Amino acid sequence: MRGTYTTIKGLAAASAIAAGLAVAAPAHAADETIKVGILHSLSGTMAISETTLKDTMLFLIDEQNKKGGLLGKKLEAVVVDPASDWPLFAEKARELIEKDKVAAVFGCWTSVSRKSVLPVFEELDNLLFYPVQYEGEESQRNVFYTGAAPNQQAIPAVDYLMSEEGGAVKRWVLEGTDYVYPRTTNKILEAYLKSKGVPPEDIRINYTPFGFSDWQTEVAAIKEFGSAGKKAAVVSTINGDANVPFYKELGNAGIKAEDIPVVAFSVGEEELAGLDTAPLVGHLAAWNYFESVDTPENAEFIKKWHEFIKNDKRVTNDPMEAHYIGFNMWVKAVEKAGTTDPDKVIDAIVGVSVSNLSGGYSTMMPNHHITKPVLIGEIQADGQFETVWQTPGLVVGDEWSDFLPDSKNLISDWRAPLSCGNFNVASGKCGGKGTN
Incomplete structure (x- = not known):
């Protein structure tokens, strides 16, 4: 299994x-x-x-x-x-x-x-x-x-938010920048959420261009989506400098972490250094390292x-x-x-x-x-993260998602004699050079 x-x-x-x-x-x-x-x-x-x-x-x-x-x-x-x-x-x-x-x-x-x-x-x-x-x-x-890979960040983050410790989230906003990474990650997350019994009407997906700054309408829509009587969260694959006005607008709209938590996959200490973090305290990020790690x-x-x-x-x-x-x-x-x-x-x-x-x-x-x-961190007032959850051990990066029909039977092994990036374990054949 x-x-x-x-x-x-x-x-x-x-x-x-x-x-x-x-x-x-x-x-x-x-x-x-x-x-x-x-x-x-x-x-x-x-x-x-x-x-x-x-x-x-x-x-x-x-x-x-x-x-x-x-x-x-x-x-x-x-x-x-x-x-x-x-x-x-x-x-x-x-x-x-x-x-x-x-x-x-x-x-x-x-x-x-x-x-x-x-x-x-x-x-x-x-x-x-x-x-x-x-x-x-x-x-x-x-x-x-x-x-x-998604199983080393996105999926563990969703599992955490689904848990009682993470707030038992029931409604999901998948908010991303309009390019390959957010679209494919959200495709995987949508399939994963549905496999966990989340109905389609409880999943909202939205994309904005690189450098997007006019967040007022979208943040208002997020706030409305989160007011339906079920706990909601934002899974953010917003990338680059668009994060700065996005988080500022969250603060302007009074969206607090205890109401609608945001878990980000592209916001770290460097991005927070340019933000007023006071309104963002309690929002989350999923990474594999934080500066605050004590080793x-x-x-x-x-x-x-x-x-x-x-x-x-x-x-x-x-x-x-x-x-x-x-x-x-x-x-x-x-x-x-x-x-x-x-x-x-x-x-x-x-x-x-x-x-x-x-x-x-x-x-x-x-x-x-x-x-x-995999670590889940909570934004602190000083722009650092406090780790609130982590996997008990190391996770192997899974290059082909188990939750997409065209990928679930594929593995990659670049050692001889296989030397294949997308070997189909069902057909026993290599599909090509390994880039899907």
């Missing part, structure tokens, strides 16, 4: 984690440095979230260089700005790989930016480490998904981050931890393979485990997703 979080597919992917050692000469033996690409928006609607990830990568590269670099060479960051322009992400990715000769790329935030670059990484056989929660329904050989690893990370950035007020957040995990996995895999050659690194990285910041270790699975804990 399937569990809610660690599914049969996840367990199948978790079994027999093994990767062969492949030793070869460094791919960039003639170069003085190993170049690392950083592909994050430093301008436009997503700069509010992505600029910090650029800074995080510079920090991680600096830390690695202090340890002596990698394969006897210093690492060199190559930063580009795709400017929240989704086609430009593909152009900049190609520039990083072909012109700058980077060994790997760390970047993207929105799923539409990731979808834009997938053909480039496949064609040019390079590596992308993607650090943000996403909708699943994808497993690509050249991509490593270090953010949360020695996190305390050391925050201390070194502040020293590097020279600003004690700069916060940390979940996608930063995802880059921390992904970067350290790449370093360990390169050391294991003895080369930065992408094919050798792909073979070496499955099964690699590194320390996360929430306590314990995260492992790269054969589906190119990682194991993570």
Whole structure:
């Protein structure tokens, strides 16, 4: 029988984690440095979230260089700005790989930016480490998904809100920005809610454009939807700077967490830093890491981050931890393979485990997703989160949703001999290269 979080597919992917050692000469033996690409928006609607990830990568590269670099060479960051322009992400990715000769790329935030670059990484056989929660329904050989899949964020958040502890929510507003991630995540959540007996009339779905600011009408509709005599909640997949006016309007409308709680999947400490959090206290976010997590690893990370950035007020957040995990996995895999050659690194990285910041270790699975804990946090007046619930252990990222008919029989395993991103366990056939 399937569990809610660690599914049969996840367990199948978790079994027999093994990767062969492949030793070869460094791919960039003639170069003085190993170049690392950083592909994050430093301008436009997503700069509010992505600029910090650029800074995080510079920090991680600096830390690695202090340890002596990698394969006897210093690492060199190559930063580009795709400017929240989704086609430009593909152009900049190609520039990083072909012109700058980077060994790997760390970047993207929105799923539409990731979808834009997938053909480039496949064609040019390079590596992308993607650090943000996403909708699943994808497993690509050249991509490593270090953010949360839906079973590592969205579904646990809904389960929490359904529980008595979470307020026993009965009516659901699925509020998102109009692009791939919110639409696919809400498709999964709608199917999941219906499987739990929620009638269609108790589910409201709405989308707004990137950068949307005129929230008065929509927030009024949310308030009315929540006044029908059943406990209501908002599940928010609003992305980027549209969150700022959304939360401001919630406050203006007097919507308090005890009345209609909002659980967000794209609002972390960085986004809250630009908001008056007083009206938002008690609203929620679901992530795999919060800055307030009390572990020695996190305390050391925050201390070194502040020293590097020279600003004690700069916060940390979940996608930063995802880059921390992904970067350290790449370093360990390169050391294991003895080369930065992408094919050798792909073979070496499955099964690699590194320390996360929430306590314990995260492992790269054969589906190119990682194991993570799931945390629900409550917004505090100081812009931090207090963890109110978390999974008892690590959750295996499930790339194909159990709740969509076209996906429930699919698994991904990039190890030989399967080497398939969408293997159908019912038909026994691989459906293609792994991007649905």
